Amino acid sequence: MTTDAGSPPGLAALLPYLRAHRGTLVAVGALSFTGAGAALAQPLLTRGVLDRITAGRPAAGLVVALVALVVVGALLGGLRDYLLQRTAEGLVLGTRRRLAGHVLRLPIAEYDRRRTGDLLSRVGADTTLLRAVVTSGLFETVTGAVMVLGAGTAMLLLDPLLFGVTLAAVAVGVGFALTVARRVRGLARQAQERVGEMTSAVERAISAARTIRASRAERRETATVAASATEAYAAGLRVARAQAVVGPASTVTVQGAFLLVLAVGGARVASGAISVGDLVAFVMFLFFLVLPLGQAVHAYTQLQSGLGALARIEEILAVPGEGADDRPAPVTARPVATGPAAVEFDRVGFGYPGGPPVLHEVSFTVPAGTRTALVGPSGAGKSTLLALVERFYEVTGGTLRLDGVDVRDLPRDALRARLGYVEQEAPVLAGTLRDNLLITAPDATDDRLRAVLDEVNLGHLAERTADGLDVQVGEGGVLLSGGERQRLAIARALLAGPPVLLLDEPTSNLDARNEAALRRAIDAVAVRRTLLIVAHRLSTVVDADQIVVLDGGRVVATGTHDELTSTSPLYRELATHQLLVG
Template sequence: MHGERSGRRGDSVAKAGQAGVVAPTDGPPTWQALGDLIKLVGRSNAPQLRLRLVAAIAMTLGGKALGVLAPLVLGAAVNHLAAGQGAGVAFGMGFAAFALGWAFVRLLSAIAPNAADVVFAPVRSAAQRTAATETFAHALSLSLDFHQTKRSGSLSRTMDRGARSVDFLMRILAFNLVPTGVELVLAAGVLAGKYDWRFGAVAVGVVVVYAASTFALSNWRLEHRREMNAADTEAAGVSVDALLNYETVKSFGAEARAARTYDNALGDYTRAALKANSSLAMLNVMQAVIMNVGLGIMAVMAGFEAAAGRMGPGDVTAAVLIMISLYAPLNILGFAYREIRQSFIDMEEMLKVTRQTPQVADAHDAVPLPRPVDAKGASLTFEQVGFRHDSRANGLEDVSFVAPPGTTTALVGPSGSGKSTIVKLALRLLDPQDGRVLIDGLDARQVTQESLRAAVALVPQDVALFNDTIRANIGFARPDADEAAIWAAAEAAELSNFIRELPDGMDTKVGERGLKLSGGERQRVGIARALLADPCVLILDEATSALDSRTEAAIQKTLRRARTGRTTLVVAHRLSTIADADQILVLKAGRIVERGAHHELVARQGGEYAALWRKQTRGAKTDRQPA
């Protein structure tokens, strides 16, 4: 196979492009991309970076030089043998010496690039690791808007492709294409200098025609590759979506339908792959024709020179071997050209992630948020806060309230009224577009995010857990917590008896996103995690919505104890759970329409809260009536 590797399914899946982001028509400017690659290598902190780089390049170039020298040694051996026919043992020994010298030089030329690869491997690995780590860390630092609109699988593949492209580009550019160019110059110089300038011209001319034809046909083939990549992306998306949502698929008995959709996507991929492979075969045939025509021309020219007495039989052998050794690395030129272009695109896609600016970032003069000295929690203040999501017609407007230290503030209202946005603003997952959010009198934008989120803990309605042990999930809030503190948090969340009944106890794996646990069990793990964090401000976003009545009553008692010494912000739909709140804020269409204590709001005739209370209590009474 000459042009590139086969376009089989395995090649496509193993190669990065192939599922996630379809390559655009043109990649980034080559010099800019090379500059990005060099900068990445520079900050990789690879051990003995300069020494390894110099040594690897020297060994690679030395190996290429020896590859050109080896045919000359063998040619000398053949000439020696031809000249010494019948001259006795001395000529035989001379030939043997030249032949052994040729074998030794070839051995050195083969060892050199492999040794260079071993020497340079730590640099490639360090650069690949740096690229992946930087992109991963930056992606985590990006704002909520980015993570709500991204496709997790696509982002993961973008990072994986980008990191792998760094390794590929360093290997193929530094130790394949550039040394091959050096080898071409050396070979042309040797052929022209030792034999005739026409030999050097033929060598250069054939390589130029070979390269130009390969690039032209490879560019034509790119459209076929894009079609194949797009089909592969679609097939991967269908399979991942079905596997992630397998419960929905099984609930609607749609297994066969999902399989048919996947089969149709694979059919599109197969048709595109056949076109790509057919064009690959055409490329390989064209390359073989050019290569063998060049070898034939060189052999004929060398034969005429030998017949004229200007070259010996060994020189003919040397000239042909030099051409063959020169063509050997060109066998992968089509593959290398396509993969280099794709790798530059993959690297640029990865770097696009790192170039995105987080909407929520620490100010250059941000300070750590101090912990309250009186152990009564921190005050939380919203001053005329406004925020509107791009995808929403309405948002928060002129929201102002104060949650004094140690008090409980409840947020109620219909879906879409702005309760979750207030929670995200309090956690500084979002920054207000108008007004300010203050914690203990400090603007949330003027304190570090790390210190703010150490002081504010959230128990969400849908608790997402890591695919790890219960211990690791509870301890995630405080990595330095000891076993006793983790068990105390589990006890406080009414979770300890459940854990003790498990065969593996705290070491039980909870599955992806905690799906091995029930909704109530996940919520209790989330509560334990928040309590372990020991926050100044505790945010409960429907924290008991997935619990049965008996467990909810026990957890509510626990949460009342947990609220002691903390400022608590509670989002609730069941009004009975927030009847003891110090203040209740009723939101509607992004505005606070009512505020006050439970007894005040219930007594307010025609009020939103009173209507909600009557509706819920009437429903509860109806439920208690015998059937």
Template sequence: MTAALPGARRRGRDAGPRARFRDLLPYLAEHRPVLVGVIVLGVIGAGLSLAQPLLVEQVVTRVQAGTGIGTIVAAVAVVVAVGAVLSGVQHYLLQRTGTSVVLSARTRLIRHLLRLPVADFDRRRTGDLVARVGTDTTLLYAVLTQGLVDAVGGSLTFFGAIIGMAILDPVLLGLTVLIVLFAIVVVGGLTRRIRTASRRQQDAVGTLTAEVERSISAVRTIRAAGATDRETDAVLGVARKAWSAGVDVARASAPVVPIASLTLNLAFLVVIGVGGFRVAAGAITIGSLVAFLLFLFLMVMPLGQAFGAASSVASALGALGRITEVLELPQETADDAADAVPTSSPAPAIAFDSVSFSYRGADGAVVEVLHDVSFEVPRGTRTALVGPSGAGKSTMLSLLERFYDVDGGEIRIGGIDLKRLPREVLRAQFGYVEQDAPALAGTIRDNLTLAAPLATEEDCLRALDAVNLRSAVLKHREGLDAQVGEEGVLLSGGERQRLAIARALLADAPILLLDESTSNLDGRNEQLLRDSLAAAAEGRTTVVIAHRLSTVVDADQIVVVDGGRVVAAGPHAELLDASPLYRELAATQLLV
């Protein structure tokens, strides 16, 4: 298979899956006991609400008859008070459960995101993924807090009110139902528009988050280039697009509230007008008309809540579609068939055997990176990969870590096809220092112990000694607990690089993979680090990528790569005679 080309743009935003209401159910099922309790409270609350019109009818009837109303008024007061208390408890449980649903969604999304193949991160913008974890999951809160579970009690109130109204006056009920049905049909059409507009809005917000994240991470470059105003204008242009998408959502949802209000007012006026005539004609009593009006409010109130909930749920489903799009991406394979374990066989530590690999570009075109690459790295030796930029050297290390899988050929670790090694076991064989030597926001200790969580403070200090970084760390009052800043901004480039190497050494892996590990170091620190690495690599296998040949002239083997092919291999002196490309590289660096 081919991997996605780094930097390729993600697929069109409208290509993502459309979420349906049933896609929300797994999130709700995790909180079933609390939701059941909320529903029970809603049912009791609905029963108390439905009792109120009947009690009020009795009050009116007794007043007309001139009998005592003390007991019935007390009953009304108790019903109202108990209903209010239950409503408060239900509100708390809904808010708490809504927050829990957001946590559940974020947990699922984060667990999935951090296990996606590296190729997916190559073609997706970090800020957009961050927005899905933050902004999109927050919208799920509205599903519960704005009426989804409350709809159960509301439905009972709604249908109970209809039954009560049918008993009191079927004619008035028929007129009311006609008005309500018209409103339901109109709001149903609006809901589809709201969902589509909400999806576009969330996509726009994700793009804005990505743009802001890109600009902030490169703020020094932007300032130095005098491009602050241009960059600001570009980001504001994206912000205006997000605003426009938000206006579309507002435009789609704006009619919902007026329709709910119009429905209530129109139904009320019809009942008052027609009901007045029916009271005058003796068809119903005044008490029945009053009870009917109260039932009308009980029917329309959950209907208005349902209209508002439809708008909120539509927005939440738009966000859920973006969440589902990520959750449907396949994770790194589970390696179910990988059952091999590393051995101490005499086979080479690493062997590339006719390896080919390609990236897939944004337009679907295949970009070949490695072609029929073969070489071996004997155990306990130091091998350097050299060649022009873009020759495929860093890709080889990515293939060793199985960030991508080869298209053809085979890579063996200790004589075992690396695909037979579970990924965790495979990666435990390597201490890997990436080209840009990233540092994670947090403390120096956090960065050092990333691959060795049980390392002691003394272990950490020894690793820092090995890269000549101990004195720089201890000058901070916090020592190992000193913060490194976002992406290690509080460290110099050389310090970040040495910290990354110390992290790899602390992991104590049998194979070191170093990608341009000394590119940011001055001459003094470079020599100190070379001496330290030589000591640390004793008994280890080391593969190092270097543009500065002076750092690898003493390597046991130098593999020359050009255009994705191995064009020569051997020690420094031999390559000067045998490889024109290596001789050219050495000449440009004054090594011949």
């Protein structure tokens, strides 16, 4: 369930989160009502004990019943609290699973415009606040309301005059506390946003730790993080100040009501209007009224904090996941073949959200089973073309086809199952060598893993320690060289055996020896695959079946290396700078 972005979520927004726990919550509710009934019976039994003792009659039976009620109430309260805590933990777990799964399926454009640290904060800190919604918020509010209603009814029946005095004192304190509590939700959301910004600043600094050290920028980055932390601190103080008012208001309410009841009640006992037992019972009911009422007001402020966090969670869940806008495949569309596939760009245009167009009517075809290279100066749109094939973004003009089928008519999973993609930055996942390889082929055997490592000249990684394939690669592959990270990413793609292989600068971090080894590996797999390669280093693609030259988001030339050196001034300039032509 999602909420309107223009209004904060209310209690109704919690229902989908609580629905999976409704059985336990019903049990918790039953225990709460039973416990409240046991507590509310205690003042009546106490009055009976006092009246019997005052009259000189035996009260042992009532005393035993009173003790039994106290013990039963304590046991019921302990069981209720355990079930409530378990439900709260289950709620947090379910929300984290749902939110994490949704975050991992957000459109790529969302990652472009959002900060990683803020997303992490929503999955971590914001979901944690939902625990208080259940434990300190929702059920304390409900239980407190039951106790207040029951105690108020009993007090009204015992002495309407004393009840009126109590009600007047309580109404002032509660009204003030609720006014303050209503501000907490907005303040709590602001505080969580500041925490998200601080987490983003920390994540930014840690991810670039080596660059920061090398640039001697530790103090500046520390100051940046400290400034974010200070803003989070200030926002947290605003919430704390608002919540702190609730406690004194509750205390004044309790003490004021107690003193008034003692004064007026003592006078009524002296006049004979009520008995001592009635006054004691009324005072006990007073505490059952005011203390739960104070707890309920405090719980209400906790609930507002949780709803503030829920607003941030719902904001992310309201973003449609990748594939939500997939259109159904037309009935006339033929299925994509299982072998090497042709890739066709037909007057393709594209611009990133909020930015100018970066591709202008790009048209060329990569025949099935051939190798096509994309070359050109930085910013020409080469990597963007690969991202469009993967449907990380949708074309904004023209058509992109795989084996004659518009890629928008193919489910993303089905499309990507036929594509292997190696990014320019060659990301490596924290964990082991095996973990990184199995991400594309979870059922691959150790022999297959070692074979693909040999294909890209990485076999030594599984042999240099006794851990073998379970050797750690470090956070972001920090224990590997840049060239090893690049080749590991290529090994992952090769392991899946895709019919179409997309390589974005596959040799950018390789020395001459490993570049030659990788070229041999690419030559071996190219026999049975369609290859689309982005390259700045032209030596890796001079033998491509086709080279497409891009400049300013447009195709300016197409041909082989020999043809382009004669017909394309731009290609000839690039080749001359790389000493490939004289």
